[in-house]
Amino acid sequence: MTYTRRQRSSLLYQIQYAIRNPDRIRPYVSRYARDLVLRASAPDHVAYYREVMRSDVTEKSPFKAVGSPTEESWLRNGLLQFEYLLSHGLQPRHRVLEIGCGNLRAGWRIIEHLDAGNYYGLDISPDILLAANDTVVRYELQDKLPNLHLVRDLTFGWLPDDHFDVVHAHSVFSHTPLEIVEECFAHVGRILRPDGFFDFTFDRTELAEHQVLREDFYYRTETLVDLAAKHGLEARFMYDWEKNPHKQSKIRITVR
Ligand SMILES: C[S@@+](CC[C@H](N)C(=O)[O-])C[C@H]1O[C@@H](n2cnc3c(N)ncnc32)[C@H](O)[C@@H]1O
8 A cells, every 4th residue: 555645644544553553653752752863963864864774773783774674584685686686687797786785685695696896885874884794794705805885975976987787776765865866866877887777666655755754755656757867867667576575666777
């Protein structure tokens, strides 16, 4: 079901939701309290979300910080992402950039599959990148020389033109305001090879676009397709992803 802002923010909806999901009340209240503090202290969204990740990694776990309640679900989610890329032709010789790589839920499988040096992962969170280093060690991927980078924006200034066959962002734009999505669209075409593609997932709504506590953002497909076109990019809704047991939708971007 697609939730609208009206439904989520109406008192009646929230009371009904709380009655149906009493176990969600405490986590929501603690997210709400964190939002109040961060809203007053964080200068921008990246600083805000970096702090969200810091508290989730240190107070919960790296698995939970990227949205997987257990290690088993972390493994399942990563496999889903990886198998989709494989079914769309990912080869060991390809160069892959993962935006918002987290603790390498899919990344470790991609690194294992690619030739050494062909994986680049970036993230705004130092805490989750430290957990990514641990994942490299856990899966003994040192010889694959994965490149993991801390960033403060999505302008990719340190990366070369026409370089990546695949750019991948899973469950990142679901936590990103539209101006940062646009920043990414404005620059991703430069680093993509002419025959490359950029796949990202997003929380899709067919009604009013909205955000919840600055952590979860819901967009209409047309908004993202039109924004991509503004930057000379072709955007295609990936219907074959919809059959997966994952609640987000996927769009593929190519350079026109
Ligand atoms: C839900 S986690 C998903 C991580 C990984 N893609 C996965 O599937 O496991 C979202 C990740 O995106 C990162 N992130 C959020 N906003 C970002 C941004 N503007 N630029 C780069 N990374 C970002 C977060 O720090 C976090 O690691």
